[in-house]
Amino acid sequence: MxxxxxxxxxxxxxxxxxxxxxxxxxxxxxxxxxxxxxxxxxxxxxxxxxxxxxxxxxxxxxxxxxxxxxxxxxxxxxxxxxxxxxxxxxxxxxxxxxxxxxxxxxxxxxxxxxxxxxxxxxxxxxxxxxxxxxxxxxxxxxxxxxxxxxxxxxxxxxxxxxxxxxxxxxxxxxxxxxxxxxxxxxxxxxxxxxxxxxxxxxxxxxxxxxxxxxxxxxxxxxxRQTNIFWVVVYMGSLEVVHGIKTLKPEPVEAPVLKTLPDQLKFYARRYSLGDIHDPALDLASPIDIVLCIASIGIAAACNLTLVVRRFVWPHGAVLTAFVAFVVWNGGVVLGDKPNHVATLHLAQMLYIWPLFAFFSAPLLITPIFHSITQVYRGLMSSATTPAGEQGRGKGSDDQSDSAGKQSATLKACNYFGSIPAIHSIIVLIGALAIAALIVKFNTIIHPFTLADNRHYMFYVFRYSILRAWWIRYALLPVYVACAWMCWTALQGGPVASPDGAQGRRQWHQSPFTKASSKVSPASSKKQSKEGRSGIPTPEPGASATTAPPTSTVLLLLLATTLSLMTAPLVEPRYFILPWVFWRLLVPAWPVSESTASCKETATPDTPRISLGRKLLSTRIDPRLVLETAWFLLINAGTMYIFLTRPFYWKTPDGALLDDGRVQRFMW
Incomplete structure (x- = not known):
């Protein structure tokens, strides 16, 4: 009524x-x-x-x-x-x-x-x-x-x-x-x-x-039953990582490592003690992601007692209750089981990124512009710097002396491991290849998607991948580009400290980093506060502009994959929690100190500052305002269509279907 x-x-x-x-x-x-x-x-x-x-x-x-x-x-x-x-x-x-x-x-x-x-x-x-x-x-x-x-x-x-x-x-x-x-x-x-x-x-x-x-x-x-992936897989794994970081092994001097086996043994030993490789995401290259996964795996395997203590209680108890429910119920869903059968559907991990990019477009503008600017500056710097001077600087002689004592295999590994550009190209090619395989072998169109024209997803599929076979493959660059944009947004903006990212990176050495520092990554604990799982705190005075740890983002990706890959139906509501957690980790864009202080430096004798500078002087991320306006616009549009554009299901001869009920468009 x-x-x-x-x-x-x-x-x-x-x-x-x-x-x-x-x-x-x-x-x-x-x-x-x-x-x-x-x-x-x-x-x-x-x-x-x-x-x-x-x-x-x-x-x-x-x-x-x-x-x-x-x-x-x-x-x-x-x-x-x-x-x-x-x-x-x-x-x-x-x-x-x-x-x-x-x-x-x-x-x-x-x-x-x-x-x-x-x-x-x-x-x-x-x-x-x-x-x-x-x-x-x-x-x-x-x-x-x-x-x-x-x-x-x-x-x-x-x-x-x-x-x-x-x-x-x-x-x-x-x-x-x-x-x-x-x-x-x-x-x-x-x-x-x-x-x-x-x-x-x-x-x-x-x-x-x-x-x-x-x-x-x-x-x-x-x-909802699928929340098990968030409270157990995501949060439980984050607690394990945090527990490993609380081990805090004593820092040691990094020895001169001459062979690849020696280097692997040294860092494997450090990882086993809890000195895992987990830099903030804005400092992480593709090789850092590999090292992060490997270091956490080694640390977890060597500290099983700690892992059991942090995960089994209380998260393991939640998992046990869930398993008991599934056994008692005979499945995950309570009712309508024939229409909700778990199916491997990896294509969900392709669709999610354009959805994120669409809804969060205001958050992606500045990171994309900043990344393009950085790439352009890097290319211009490489083109104008003489080859003999590239890579030279303080400590370069020490690096040359140390490199001269290394084996050829170790030199080659260190050289390859210290070139992020090559890693990025490999990741790009690999991502496109994996996406192509998923599109070819694991594209699933659920009957409900094609049968219900009340949902926007019906029209998205109808006018994209269902129009022609080649459109599925033409969208591969779109999937990868949107994923890259979402990853870039998590990295945040340029560091406001005088040393910038380079000044912080010296405390996050990897086995492949070319640096003159003679201390192991363990000593970074004296200089950095990063170490609380799930909390972006890579340096003292952590603020809204701090990027999350690499491990947190990787675990978010894992939980998202597990929560979506078994759902045959593509529905925007399934992406709500992945988006919410991603949005919580997106750092604020840093406000320039000079701009932020313009309000303080203004005097009656100085010209009146512009409205834009006034907004910046309040230290409010302007992307928040754009995001709010964007959401209000989308909400207004979808609400208007839902309320004022009803329709009826009819047979070809005009007879009403579904007992003549009014149908409406919605998510």
Missing amino acids: SATPASLDSGLTSQVLRYALVYAVIRLYVRGSQTQNASLIVVSILSVITLAGRQWLWFISKYVPEPYLDEVFHIPQAQVYCDGRYGEWDEKITTPPGLYLSTILFNRLFWLSCSVHNLRSFNVDIISYLAVAAMICRARFEQPQTRTRSLNTRYSSYAIGTGVNIALFPGLFFFSGLYYTDPISTLAVLLAYSNHVARAGKEKTSLGNDLYTLGLGILTLCM
């Missing part, structure tokens, strides 16, 4: 009262101006997202008063539970009842009925809390030293903007006005992730926090 204005006003009044209660509790929880600022930030975000969500819900209640699409299953099931009939279950529903139980608990707490409007309204609350959870996650990345309550964390403008924009993500915000599982599933995973980041900031965790982690893991599985 349609929601009346009175019911809408009543719901909004209840919302305001709840947020007033939240504000009062925060103010009483910890006293101090910092906490007061935090409470204002939290309530402000809740209010902004709620107002947007309430407006969207109002339009849906007006134009689509009856349950639509998947709501046809979710809303009746929630109403059955609301009547106390917990033994009844719709066999068409594939996900656990976490959404329904949470909604009933929430509605009874605030004396709300289980009407269509009130059930949908639950997701409006959830999407606002999701924005706060995302903000807390990002803020903890930027301040890993904060190990107490999140209210003691300082929230940068980038963390606040990130939280708001994640909630406004079109593939997520659209469903805040409908009764779908996506908002609450994402919130549950973010709560678990926020707790993980706090755990990663400590060398030891308490039993209470372990039990809390276990509870959060079970909670995420009650929302």
